Amino acid sequence: xxxxxxxxxxxxxxxxxxxxxxxxxxxxxxxxxxxxxxxxxxxxxxxxxxxxxxxxxxxxxxxxxxxxxxxxxxxxxxxxxxxxxxxxxxxxxxxxxxxxxxxxxxxxxxxxxxxxxxxxxxxxxxxxxxxxxxxxxxxxxxxxxxxxxxxxxxxxxxxxxxxxxxxxxxxxxxxxxxxxxxxxxxxxxxxxxxxxxxxxxxxxxxxxxxxxxxxxxxxxxxxxxxxxxxxxxxxxxxxxxxxxxxxxxxxxxxxxxxxxxxxxxx
Amino acid sequence: xxxxxxxxxxxxxxxxxxxxxxxxxxxxxxxxxxxxxxxxxxxxxxxxxxxxxxxxxxxxxxxxxxxxxxxxxxxxxxxxxxxxxxxxxxxxxxxxxxxxxxxxxxxxxxxxxxxxxxxxxxxxxxxx
Ligand code: SF4
Ligand code: SF4
Numbered sequence: 277x278x279x280x281x282x283x284x285x286x287x288x289x290x291x292x293x294x295x296x297x298x299x300x301x302x303x304x305x306x307x308x309x310x311x312x313x314x315x316x317x318x319x320x321x322x323x324x325x326x327x328x329x330x331x332x333x334x335x336x337x338x339x340x341x342x343x344x345x346x347x348x349x350x351x352x353x354x355x356x357x358x359x360x361x362x363x364x365x366x367x368x369x370x371x372x373x374x375x376x377x378x379x380x381x382x383x384x385x386x387x388x389x390x391x392x393x394x395x396x397x398x399x400x401x402x403x404x405x406x407x408x409x410x411x412x413x414x415x416x417x418x419x420x421x422x423x424x425x426x427x428x429x430x431x432x433x434x435x436x437x438x439x440x441x442x443x444x445x446x447x448x449x450x451x452x453x454x455x456x457x458x459x460x461x462x463x464x465x466x467x468x469x470x471x472x473x474x475x476x477x478x479x480x481x482x483x484x485x486x487x488x489x490x491x492x493x494x495x496x497x498x499x500x501x502x503x504x505x506x507x508x509x510x511x512x513x514x515x516x517x518x519x520x521x522x523x524x525x526x527x528x529x530x531x532x533x534x535x536x537x538x539x540x541x542x
Numbered sequence: 543x544x545x546x547x548x549x550x551x552x553x554x555x556x557x558x559x560x561x562x563x564x565x566x567x568x569x570x571x572x573x574x575x576x577x578x579x580x581x582x583x584x585x586x587x588x589x590x591x592x593x594x595x596x597x598x599x600x601x602x603x604x605x606x607x608x609x610x611x612x613x614x615x616x617x618x619x620x621x622x623x624x625x626x627x628x629x630x631x632x633x634x635x636x637x638x639x640x641x642x643x644x645x646x647x648x649x650x651x652x653x654x655x656x657x658x659x660x661x662x663x664x665x666x667x668x669x670x
Contacts, residue, residue: 286659320662321609324628326557331666355659438611439622448615473574474610478663481651482643486578486606493574511657519655 280342280349281309284356285317291511297535298352304538305410312341318359329376335363340393352402354435354510361399365442368395403453415460420539422462429503430454433513434474461537468501470494475516488520495525549593556629558622560591569613569623579603583613583623590626604631635670642668
């Protein structure tokens, strides 16, 4: 099976591992990720102001490219997922932003009249591919190196889940998909309260102290629950855990763990 | 632009109906940056409703909000405090000279590990 894929800027730079092991693992599980052509950075944060058009164009172009290549767009980075899905919702809603963005894309010759983008693409997170296209049972059966001794904290953070009215990813108060993933690769998920808390994201650049306090709170909570590492799909979470954390609890990418369990990564 | 006009523009820019707020404070109660904020998320909503724009534009909360959407998720009235904070922040960074993150600062903030995502995100949030 082939699915269109949007890696995003960070997976090409500081998070190459997230990308590489993601592709190889899915290939082993029978799904080929087909990178869409000429994609640009999604912008990393969803622009909330109602007059923002320009900052949404790169996401719209990626969504439109996927519409013309299978109608589904898979992404791994939590930030890309958040931005693509929210911009897609704007386009589907067909309000002012959608009209003006389409006018611009038609006027600049990117789209032809009558071929406007109306939110047709389905944005899918990598974890949803594992759950809905591969299936936990098939994944379990493919595991050759179960991560038996690992007690892992599922670290959702904010971007996968919120706002739930648009993201519709999992129960925003009590998500399960990461725990199901952790079980499928043979490890044990621990239960801790702050798994849906934001890591501090971009605020870390200008006000690292505020972010240090935030990460400390999350890490202590996860440590008390017995976690030895936190599982994430987000380069920002991984970075803040590493650089603004207590140094004991590291963030590991879902795809690194998956590739290890599947026996394709040492 | 007089204050009423500015208030109306900012309400429009936020895209959220601040008049729906019933001042329950749930948004602030759940905000991870509550301690750091001089003006709290629920106050952003009520101050905008009341046109107290200057107070909001001078608030350091603008630089602490994580856009994590906890406040939005909690609000029982469908108000989006995060969108109010973002509209006010935009009104501060958009005018000439309003950029919060100067290009000259960036090299010092970088090391091999800082993800692109953070740099792009900070630029988008803090600059025009
Ligand atoms: S989006 Fe901002 S105001 Fe709302 S809960 Fe998060 S940090 Fe607080
Ligand atoms: S949670 Fe909603 S209704 Fe309650 S104070 Fe905040 S904005 Fe107002």
